[in-house]
Amino acid sequence: MKRIVTILSIACLLATGSCKKFLELPSQSDYDSSNIFENADRVEMALLGAYTSVFNSELYYQFGMGTDECFSTEGETNSKNQVSNYVYTPATSPSSTYTAMYSGVEQVNVLIKNIPLMQPKTDSEKKKLDMLLGEALAIRAKNMLNVVRYFGDVPFPRIPVVDAGSFSSSRVSRDTIMDACVEDLQKAIALLPWKGESGLSVERISKNAAYGLLARTALYAAGYSLRWDLNSYSASSVQLSKRPDQARIKELYQIARDACKMVVDRGENSLIDYETIFRNLINGKYDNESMLQYGQKGADRNDAQIGYTNGFFSHTNSYYGKAQPAMAAFPTYYFEFEEGDSRRDVAIASYSITADSKHQMNTYASNTIGKFRVNWKAEKGIAVNKRDINWIELRYADILLMYAEAENEINQGPTAIAKDLYEQVRLRAFKNNKAKIGTTPTSYQGFRDAIIQERKLELGFEGWRRTDLIRWGILFEKLSQTKQDLLDLAGHQGKYANVDLFRAYKMTPANTFNDPLIAQEFISFKEAPEAIKKAELTAQGYTLLDMYSNQSIFFSNALTPTATWVSNIYRGLEKNKVEIVPLSTTTIDNNPGLTGQQHPLY
Known part of the structure; x- marks a missing residue:
């Protein structure tokens, strides 16, 4: 398997969150541009270090459970089980994703500031620096989406901590953050090469992947989220809603639709046999369906534990050794x-x-x-x-389903292209037997429901279901029905x-x-x-x-x-409350700007 070289020392220099306490300011010498920004190769090593921040096991583990596809098998007093069943408290709220994502944002903020100040000596170096800047912008957007989709309005650092003078930041409207992420990805796309032109590993963000990330971000920005008045923090102001600007919502759907269209029209990616996707993934083989993966960064670095916590059970004495899912x-x-x-x-x-x-x-x-x-x-x-085993972050099937969803939203009903995209995914599932895929809905709501279900079947256990249900505004309703279904199955009725x-x-x-x-x-x-x-x-x-x-x-x-x-499944589920996770007590204590800014219902 191709590997991203991890330069931990440079990553440590660039990340105040990973190697220092979150509030400690680095010395100016930590950002000595004569060392890190001496040439494109050194910048690339720093960027590769930043890639270590873009994923962690909490994203598939605590946050990947509590859906209509996945549940926790741990005991009820276990914090992972509690998060899976929407039993949140600030004392036990997950914080690894929050910390890791901001660590990466700090690293790339340094790169985004300094790369444009460099003076490339050749056209090839200029091209490489543009690509690295594009990757840095995409990482910032990707990491901020991961924070916003779980924690809502959060601090939004756009410059390095050393320039800000402190890390004391209040919550910023998620709409402001998401719009900036959309802008970052649009800038990244202009700088990045297509995968087929670059020779980049699928563990790095190409133009193809950046278009997919843009579509995903735009759909989240257009969707539902749990919101409250950032001035009063009144509990009565908490509600699940979309942003108020309807014109912007439509524009975001258009952005998502156009981004997916660019990938489809380019023709570099395609659907392959479903089983082969995951056999390839498990064995480090790349294919045309896989567009972005989180790499393990070498044999001595596998803190994601893919296949162990989130795989199937294999007894410790078996031929394969222990795999112990939770x-x-x-x-x-x-x-x-x-x-x-x-x-x-x-x-x-x-x-x-x-x-x-x-x-x-x-x-x-x-x-x-x-x-x-x-x-x-x-x-x-x-x-x-x-x-x-790598984590698969983006697949071509997701592009097709996002494209179809955006088409349906823009036109308030499925267009011919939307139906075709949806049916492509269905046909692959049924081995191209068109007689088995059923009739594609023709109404707006019918097609929307079909997309919601198809994403569940197609992308199960890939880390998006929980927040997809939230952005559609149906988490409570869908899980309430799933609980009843479980009771019916248990009762054989x-x-x-x-x-x-x-x-x-x-x-x-x-x-x-x-x-x-x-x-x-x-x-x-x-x-x-x-x-x-x-x-x-x-x-x-x-x-x-x-x-x-x-x-x-x-x-x-x-x-x-x-x-x-x-x-006890979903025992803490409560509409207009659990769609956003409270910030951990430690997170608030470490940032004076968040004092008094806890989720109003916690």
Whole structure:
């Protein structure tokens, strides 16, 4: 796998947040332009250091759960479980994303200030410096989006701390921040080369990726968010709403639409087989669908732990070693995929690996995340939590769905191109069998609902569902319905009245890397088989599994309506409150400018 070289010493010089206490000012010598800004190669090393800030495990772990696709399997007193179920307090509020993103913003603010002051000696150096400036601008926008989508109105540093004189900043309107992020990405696009022209690794931001980030940012800027009066901080002013400027909202949808169109028209990216996307990702192979990945920065740096915390279960004594997820596929998610949808068994791992290296089928409650399963790797890796698996940040399918969504919003109904884009994603899911993709809705609301569902099926466990539901203004409603669906599944009633009660399957060896198994074949039973049938199955080498039981080697909890874990799903969910996470007590204490500026309902 191609690697971004990590220059930790330079990153440390540029980041007051990563190597110093957040409020300590660096000395002027830390920013000695005769060292860092001596030439384009040194600037590039500093930029590569800044890339380490753009992602952390909290983004897929705490913030990736609590959706209609993913739930926490940890105990109720665990802070990750609490965040997953919307039980927030300032004392326990997540802060790693906040700190990491601002660390990166500080690093690139130094670069954005100083790169334009450099005097390139050749045209090639000028071209390289332009590209590096474009990447720095895109990183700033990307990091600020991650802060805003969870914390709303936040400080917005646009210059290095050393120039500001202190880090004491109050909340800034998220609309101001998002508009500036849009502008940063537009500037970045003008400076960046297309992926096909640059030779850049997919771990770096090309023009293709920047267009995708622009579309994503514009859609968030146009969408719903939990807002309050920044003057009074009155609890009565808290409401889930869009920005008041309708003309700007439409303009943002147009920006998103045009950005996606540029990627589509360029033709460098394309859809590939769904399973292959993730087998490639796990094995460090790049393809035309993957547009941006977070790299592991070398074998000794894998703090993201992809495939360990967010993968499938593999027993510590198994051929593959330990994989111990702390999150799992929401039980009803499995049933949302239509018959023949090839994405289901890739996204959801319906089996685990036993201590004696066998594939053992999961119950409905114990299905895990299949996109990052470690048995699909070609080797074990240097440690069980350092499997050297990248995080996929942007795919071409996302471009197609954002394009279709923006078209629908602009025209208040799906255009021909919107329907075609949506159907491209659907067709890939059903192996190009057009008879299986159903009829595409023609009304605005019908198509909007279809996009909401399709993003869930297509992009499951990729870190966007929670805040997508918020930007659509439907988090509370969608999760309330999902909780009821879980209760119906647990009670074997409603639309789940006819799901399998038992499945018979054969345990097979799990003792090869690049394991070809996607999902085990099984025989369905709508009711408990009679004794004679059980005997026949046993004689034929089958294992009979009660799909509602606790017969699982991971999350061994029965699925019943009265089970504690079922009752406590989304237990803190409250509309017009939990859509924005409170700032942690430490975050406020470290920034005097935030004193008295906590989320009004906390």
